[in-house]
Amino acid sequence: MKIKKGFILRVVGGENVVVPVGELSKQFHGMINLNETGAFMWKFFSEEHTIEEAIDALCAEYEVERERAAADVQKFADVLIQNAFIE
Amino acid sequence: MVYEIAGLRVRIENKYEYTDAFCKEYLAKEQNLPVDIIAKVTDSEMEAEKQASPNFSDGYIENICLYRSLCLQIPAFKRMLMHCAVLEYEGKGYAFLGKSGTGKSTHTKLWKRYLKTPTMINGDKPILEETENGFIAYGTPWRGKEGWGTNASAPLCGLCFLEQAKENSIRKLTPSEVSGRLFQQILMPNEESAAIATLELTDKLIMQTPAYLLRCDISEEAVKLSFEALTGLKYHY
Known part of the structure; x- marks a missing residue:
């Protein structure tokens, strides 16, 4: 799973903000706000990775239980898919 | 013609006379030097703008x-x-910032009424430079439906977001609160490098500039609150 090219993630005023640019900005309007783990997963899925790899990465980064990490990653992946952010 | 807008030399390639008169205060003395x-x-x-704003010349x-062409560059x-x-x-x-209809014009009019010397740099669409x-903040020829503005600039020392309320109150906003509110008021370019630059400018603006939320009516007390918070000076009735 990989997020489409053409989104920019930046910290603005302490908030993680994603905006579409170029061709993608015709398809998506507005901006996306992410919390800290959301931003972590966004960056992770900016490269091709599986859900399992994301769970491993989240566990390593935040020392959370695997079950909790799996739920978070699945929820995040669902949002990416529903919004057609995935290549 | 070449104009000096926000400290930049801008050549405006218009077909219609409207813009010649509109921008004339900003005409550059030197027409032949290179432009930015x-x-x-x-x-x-x-065509797209005609669809969005029918009934205009x-x-x-x-x-x-x-x-828009200028501001995206x-x-x-x-x-x-x-x-x-x-x-x-x-x-x-x-x-002073707020969604349309929250009282930017009204509140700035109150400043002009109760404080003797404020100058309106721009009533609607100023350009900011880091x-x-x-x-x-620079005045520009584009200054909103009231046409309030001056070909002048001033260091930007505070942001005041406005909301209508029955009782007046003011409080400082945190950077993340400002971030959420400010994005509604800036032009985000589609072109990648311009979008990145805009995000970075917005971040610096938020981190460097004190910001307040004024919930206000149209009384002199509202002016006192925003004046004292923004300037740090004592307001005298």
């Missing part, structure tokens, strides 16, 4: 498109458009 930016409008941009439509020059009203008081600029000493 060329503002121009394509036919498809004209072609000159007016072109004029709106020209400002300025992030490379550390500048950005912010939808707000900027008043200058004793050498410092203060920006410098080593903070942000500067």
Whole structure:
């Protein structure tokens, strides 16, 4: 799973903000706000990775239980898919 | 013709006379030196704007498109458009922001009524520049339906977001609160490098400029609250 090219993630005023640019900005309007783990997963899925790899990465980064990490990653992946952010 | 807008030399390539008169205060003395930016409008941009703003003259439509063309190019020059009203008081600029209809015009009118010397830098669409000493707000020919504005600039020393309320109150906003509110008031370019520059400028603006939320009616007390918070001075009735 990989997020489409053409989104920019930046910290603005302490908030993680994603905006579409170029061709993608015709398809998506507005901006996306992410919390800290959301931003972590966004960056992770900016490269091709599986859900399992994301769970491993989240566990390593935040020392959370695997079950909790799996739920978070699945929820995040669902949002990416529903919004057609995935290549 | 070449104009000097927000410290930049801008060649505006308009077809309709409307913009000649509109921008005449900003005409550059030197017409033949190199320019920083060329503002121009394509036919498809004209068509899209006509759809969005029917019942306006072609000159007016072109004029709106020209400002957008200009503003989409300025992030490379550390500048950005912010939808707000900027008043200058004793050498410092203060920006008032809010969704349309929340009382920017009304509140700035109250400042003019109760405080003797504020100057309206721009009532609607000033350009901000990031410098080593903070942000500067510039007046531009585009100054909203009231036409309030001056060909002048001031260091931007505070942001004041407005909301209507029955009782007056003011509080400082955290950077993340400002972030959520400010994005509604800036022009985000689609072109990647300009978008990145705009995000970075917005971050610096938020981190460097104190910001307040004023919940207010249309009384003098509302002016006292925003004046004291923004300027740090005592208000005298």
